[in-house]
Structures are given as structure tokens and as C-alpha cells.
Amino acid sequence: xxxxxxxxxxxxxxxxxxxxxxxxxxxxxxxxxxxxxxxxxxxxxxxxxxxxxxxxxxxxxxxxxxxxxxxxxxxxxxxxxxxxxxxxxxxxxxxxxxxxxxxxxxxxxxxxxxxxxxxxxxxxxxxxxxxxxxxxxxxxxxxxxxxxxxxxxxxxxxxxxxxxxxxxxxxxxxxxxxxxxxxxxxxxxxxxxxxxxxxxxxxxxxxxxxxxxxxxxxxxxxxxxxxxxxxxxxxxxxxxxxxxxxxxxxxxxxxxxxxxxxx
Ligand code: ADP
Ligand code: MG
Numbered sequence: 001x002x003x004x005x006x007x008x009x010x011x012x013x014x015x016x017x018x019x020x021x022x023x024x025x026x027x028x029x030x031x032x033x034x035x036x037x038x039x040x041x042x043x044x045x046x047x048x049x050x051x052x053x054x055x056x057x058x059x060x061x062x063x064x065x066x067x068x069x070x071x072x073x074x075x076x077x078x079x080x081x082x083x084x085x086x087x088x089x090x091x092x093x094x095x096x097x098x099x100x101x102x103x104x105x106x107x108x109x110x111x112x113x114x115x116x117x118x119x120x121x122x123x124x125x126x127x128x129x130x131x132x133x134x135x136x137x138x139x140x141x142x143x144x145x146x147x148x149x150x151x152x153x154x155x156x157x158x159x160x161x162x163x164x165x166x167x168x169x170x171x172x173x174x175x176x177x178x179x180x181x182x183x184x185x186x187x188x189x190x191x192x193x194x195x196x197x198x199x200x201x202x203x204x205x206x207x208x209x210x211x212x213x214x215x216x217x218x219x220x221x222x223x224x225x226x227x228x229x230x231x232x233x234x235x236x237x238x239x240x241x242x243x244x245x246x247x248x249x250x251x252x253x254x255x256x257x258x259x260x261x262x263x
Pocket of ligand 1 (some may be wrong): 041044045050051052070071072073074075076077078079
């Protein structure tokens with residue numbers, strides 16, 4: 001892991017790392033993997049300005065499991081997309097380890113995503129004409145030090161379905177394939193935007209169990225967006241967004257397993 005600290009990906013990053021020399025506004029905890037300072041994302045359309053995210057300060061520790069709660073429109077996806085390098089802030093600083101993402105160009109962000117970030121969305125985005133194993137292989141074929149397809153499928157308990165097509169799977173199974181695809185490259189970050197939003201209760205729990213297991217067994221730093229406050233019990237820290245700001249942060253006394261949650 002430490003050898004990755006020098007470059008955003010194993011392939012070299014060309015040119016100077018702009019801004020990497022400048023000290024961030026506050027010294028982060030030593031093992032913070034992500035840190036944001038006064039992070040803002042403002043959308044402008046004509047005369048209207050939407051402050052989707054406003055002056056957010058955030059440190060995410062390595063291996064941490066964070067649940068992001070908040071009403072629809074509170075800025076959860078905006079924050080997750082910034083953390084994952086899918087979007088760039090309007091102002092403020094964002095760091096991944098000692099790399100400044102807020103100054104990074106598109107190519108650098110692409111390398112960052114490819115090397116370090118696994119995404120899981122509400123809808124699974126699997127390729128329908130490819131089998132389960134082939135969908136995961138799309139990632140393992142291009143990653144630097146991936147697990148094997150079968151290792152990834154075993155982690156989500158889908159080995160028996162490896163040669164099936166997405167249309168032959170339930171929603172929960174398809175989401176587990178999407179998780180296998182996200183983690184097969186051994187990302188440092190797993191970012192999940194409403195991963196259980198389209199699933200029924202029991203299936204949602206199963207998917208949460210898989211996410212918790214990856215966090216614990218692989219040590220993957222994990223951020224999960226949800227509408228469902230009961231899911232907070234799984235987290236090391238729970239952050240509530242209100243109108244683009246972190247309104248409060250709670251640290252549950254004990255991390256619960258998904259089996260212990262009910263809603
Ligand atoms: P959440 O994920 O919490 O539902 P979002 O982060 O998607 O919220 O959105 C936060 C705010 O930013 C909302 O008011 C939303 O309408 C606005 N917003 C999001 N994306 C865009 C965009 N591309 N253009 C304009 N406004 C946007
Ligand atoms: Mg959203």
C-alpha cells in the first residue's frame with residue numbers, strides 16, 4: 001500500500017503534482033485516507049445557484065465504515081462523487097492520502113478512480129450480454145493487482161452463479177455481482193450510493209452483509225449512502241447532511257452486524 005503513496009496509480013503520473021506540497025488547512029490524523037477542507041460544489045444554471053455542498057470538512061480514516069444519511073437533495077451523492085473523483089469541487093481542498101484531488105486534471109482523476117475506487121450504485125449497471133464471471137473480468141483484465149474473478153465472486157457468495165447472465169439473477173444477486181466487480185481490483189475505497197435502494201428487506205440485508213464483510217476482511221475504507229437510518233448501526237461513524245452541510249456526526253457505541261439491524 002505504501003508504495004502506492006507516490007503515484008495515484010501504479011502507472012506514473014506525469015508532471016508535477018500540483019498543490020501536493022502545500023500544507024492542507026488542518027493537519028489530518030496520520031492515517032486519514034481522505035480529507036476535505038471547506039469543500040464546496042455549486043451548480044449554476046442561468047441565474048440560479050444551487051449550493052449542493054457547502055464548506056464541508058471531513059477526515060475519513062483508513063478502514064473506516066461511514067454511513068451518510070440525509071434527505072433527498074441534501075448533497076449525499078454530490079459528496080460521494082467528489083470523494084470518488086467523478087466530479088470536481090467548485091472550491092475547497094480534497095486530498096486522497098498525499099494527493100490533491102481538488103487540483104487534479106481529468107486524466108489524473110481517471111487514474112485515481114481506476115486504481116483506488118470501487119463504486120456501487122442503486123442500479124447495477126451490469127452488461128446483459130456477458131455472464132457474471134465476464135462482467136467481473138472486465139475489471140480484473142485491466143487492473144494492476146486484482147483478485148481472480150472467482151475470488152471476487154466467492155466474497156459475495158456467487159460462485160454457483162458465475163456462468164449465468166444478469167437476467168437470470170435476482171436484484172440482490174445482481175447487486176452482489178456489481179459489488180464483486182467493484183472490489184475485484186482491491187480498491188482502497190468502496191463508495192456505495194443507495195446500494196439497497198432498489199432491494200427488498202431481506203435482500204438488502206444480504207447486500208449489506210457483503211459490504212460489511214469486505215470492509216472487515218479486506219480493510220476497504222467504505223462510505224455508504226442511504227435513506228435508511230437503521231443502517232447507521234453498521235457504521236463506525238454516521239454523518240447527516242442537511243442542505244449541503246454536515247449537520248451532525250455520531251459514533252455508534254458498537255458496530256452492529258446487518259443481521260442485528262431491523263427496520
Ligand atoms: P442527494 O444525493 O442527497 O439526494 P444530490 O447530491 O444529488 O443530493 O443533490 C444535491 C443538490 O444539488 C440538489 O438540490 C440537486 O438538485 C442539486 N444538483 C445535483 N446535481 C445537479 C446538477 N447536475 N445540476 C444542478 N443541480 C444539481
Ligand atoms: Mg443521491
